[in-house]
Amino acid sequence: MLRIYNTLSRSLEEFIPRERGKVYMYNCGLTPYDYPHVGHARSAVIYDVIHRYLEYLGYEVIHISNFTDIDDKIIARSQELGITCEELTQKYIDVYLKDLKALNVKPLYGYPRATEHIKEIIEMVRTLQEKGFAYEISDGVYFEVRKFKDYGKLSHRNLEELRSGARIEVNPEKKDPLDFAIWKKSREGEPSWDSPWGKGRPGWHIECSAMSLHYLGNSFDIHGGGDDLIFPHHENEIAQSEAYTGISPFARYWVHNGMVEIEKEKMSKSLKNFFNLDELLRDYDGEVVRLYLISVSYRKPLSFxxxxxxxxxxxxxxxxxxxxxxxxxxxxxxxxxxxxxxxxxxxxxxxxxxxxxxxxxxxxxxxxxxxxxxxxxxxxxxxxxxxxxxxxxxxxxxxxxGIEHLGERRASVLSSLKDRIMDVIGFLSKNEALRKELSSIDKEMAVNDILQSLVDLRAEMRLRQDFVSADQIRDALKEVGVVLEDTKEGTKYRLVST
RNA sequence: GGCGCCGUGGCCAAGUGGUAAGGCAAGGGUCUGCAAAACCCUCACACGUCGGUUCGAAUCCGACCGGUGCCUCCA
CATH class of the missing domain: 1.20.120.640 (Anticodon-binding domain of a subclass of class I aminoacyl-tRNA synthetases)
Known part of the structure; x- marks a missing residue:
């Protein structure tokens, strides 16, 4: 029986899905305005393993993850670069999806985008206003936290505590400093959609509520995300969703993964201490990175x-x-x-x-x-x-x-080494004892035949007790990442990164 | 100030009431022409400190020390 930690109850709970044999799962994706970093990778890999394990247990898993492809940072960045928001977000979505593939993360049931669900979002905001949970002021529509009695149940805080820590107010028309925008009226030149409140765009992560409810229904099973999202993101998601549907819980199990840290600090775009995932994957095999990311409990911080x-x-x-x-x-x-x-x-x-x-x-x-x-x-x-x-x-x-390519990569790695192995042959030809034999090798041959010729040649040298030449072959190949090992079953090679 | 998390051998890291998993590093050995790989052996009287509860605590409680996350848009 699977037991999983639920942030809502702050305890381990037996996992029992809403529907027999099926698990509906949502995890917060990213806001694509920059390159994804190792923290995004950790999150994706963790929920991928959970997904895989649930399938292993026999469940059908309906798993989606969103892209918040419209927000202040996206607008600011696209204006900075002189491109449209779509161009900007599409670029980073493509990079992210490519990286997920390298990390062996299974494709999900869907990757819904905020901009593709404006209709659902408007419908939600409208209903919240009708029900008296939201009110309109000069710059948008706000959710009124004091109308939702359970506000704070996920992060285990109460309104008083929150108010004492609240920052300086931006709009004095707000009824409460903690009220948050669910619809923002747009300014000139910003992307916008028509709505009952004039031109505007989605507010605070209302898209997560709208899309998860749209695709997964009420009281779906697992809602995941980084633990930095517990407050206010997920707290607000619960408030607006439960106020909208009148049904609790919005999600049954809230799962949160720990942050990736660098030198004891949380890795984040705003701190500028993030490790670009895309670059990392150029130097390290995706499965190596994956193994690294799951070598620590998912709830604990991982210091990178x-x-x-x-x-x-x-x-x-x-x-x-x-x-x-x-x-x-x-x-x-x-x-x-x-x-x-x-x-x-x-x-x-x-x-x-x-x-x-x-x-x-x-x-x-x-x-x-x-x-x-x-x-x-x-x-x-x-x-x-x-x-x-x-x-x-x-x-x-x-x-x-999700480590599924053991033993499969050597052919492709080896062929990528061909030029370097030919260089090795050039180098070895300086040795009189080897030159003649090496001359029979040409670059038209298949790379494993070339390698085999070298192995055979070395065997011959060893037989002749010419260990100097034999070692020369071994050393030269090692330089390019091919390690020769003499075993009982003959000489084998192993590929290492150089 | 509020709500949390963490502190386990040189490093990383499981374990959360019954007497310290695993990995890396290190040392020794087998094998080898020498290597490498692989395998075997060794490597925490002890889990931040001090108290308490208990027959028994790294594990529960309290205090303290150190680190860190969240408290308006961050995976």
Whole structure:
């Protein structure tokens, strides 16, 4: 039974969906006015693993995430750059979606945009006004917090506490400093839509309420987002949604992920300390970044640093090499008598126990080490048949964690190294002992044949006890990221980042 | 000021009442022409400090110290 922490009750709760066998899930996406950063990646990956685990448990998951593609920052930035808001937001939406793909985040049921749901938003604002929860003043329509008795139930604050911390008022016409705009009247030159209140645009995250209710209905199951959104964003979402529908709860489980920090400070665009995700993904494989992001409990802050990311890379390489090794074992028709069935039953039960316990990713990852270590330590004694069972079970777990490309990348990486390997051959040709043999290699050959020729040549040198030449080959290849390893089954190569 | 979170070995990080998972680093070993990889072994009388509750606490309570998030648009 899955237990998950609900911010609403501040406790772990048994997860029981609204509808048998189905989970309706919404998580707050981003405002696309700049490059996404590692924090956005963390959020997306966390909800992706939750999504995958729910599917693993047999649920159909209807999961959406929004783009808030109209707001003050977008308007300001597009004016700065002299482009339209659409051009600006489309650019960063494209970048974000591309990055999500690299991170192996499953495509969602939908990515609704605020600008595509103006009709629903206006309808909501209008109803709120009719019901007496909202009022119009000179610059927009405001939600009146004191009319909503449960205001503060998510962030566990009351109006008094909030007022004492409130900042200086912008519009003195507001009835209460805490009242917030759900519709903003637009100024000259700003994008706008016709409404009962004249030209204007959506206010404070009313789009999240409008779109989640539109697609998922009342009392949908999971609403997620970063924990910086608890107040005021999600608090306001609850207020405007429940006041609108008259039905509580707006969402049943509120899940919040911890922030990514840099040097003990929250990573954010406004602090200018963010790590550009797109750039990061040029240097690191998406699955490495993903592994890194789920190596800490989802609710805790994650302090981002390259050293830890390097550890994740190292761990990923260990998984990758071990996985390849299992594949080889399966192909080799190994004999063996170490059974694997009971181990798998235990691992599966441990995995579920960890994930059921509020999605304990780190423990699930520790299990991966357990499994690979077991295989590596018993390689000779595990038959191909058993190795296949092991692989199938690993795929089961890896599928939930979203690490699904172990052992698949070497072909593409290798072909990208062709030019550099040809350079290596040029360099090695300076050695008299190697020159003649190397001359038979030309760049028309397939890259793995070229590599195999080098491996064969080195074997010959070793046989001749010409370790100087043999080591020269090995060292030169290592420079370009191909590490040769002499094992009982012959020389193997391993690709590392340089 | 209010509402929270965090402080576990050199580093990262699980564990939240029953006597410290896992990873990285480090040291030793097996294997190897030498390596690398892999494997094996070692590596927290102890979980910020001080009190308390308990047969028993890293885990509960209190105080204190240090760090940090939110309190108007931030994943």
């Amino acid at each position: 640093d390259i050293e830890s990311l390097e550890v994740a890379r190292k761990n990923y390489e260990y998984f990758n090499e071990s996985f390849l090794s299992i594949n080889e074992d399966i192909e080799r028709n190994n004999k063996g008598d170490v059974p694997v069935e009971d181990k798998i039953l235990q691992w599966r039960s441990d995995f579920r126990k960890a994930m059921d316990d509020d999605l304990n990713f780190p423990v699930a990852i520790a299990l991966l080490f357990d499994i690979f270590k077991f295989f590596n330590g018993n390689k000779e004694k595990i038959s191909s048949k058993e190795a296949l069972k092991l692989k199938e079970f690993l795929n089961e777990m890896l599928g939930v964690l």
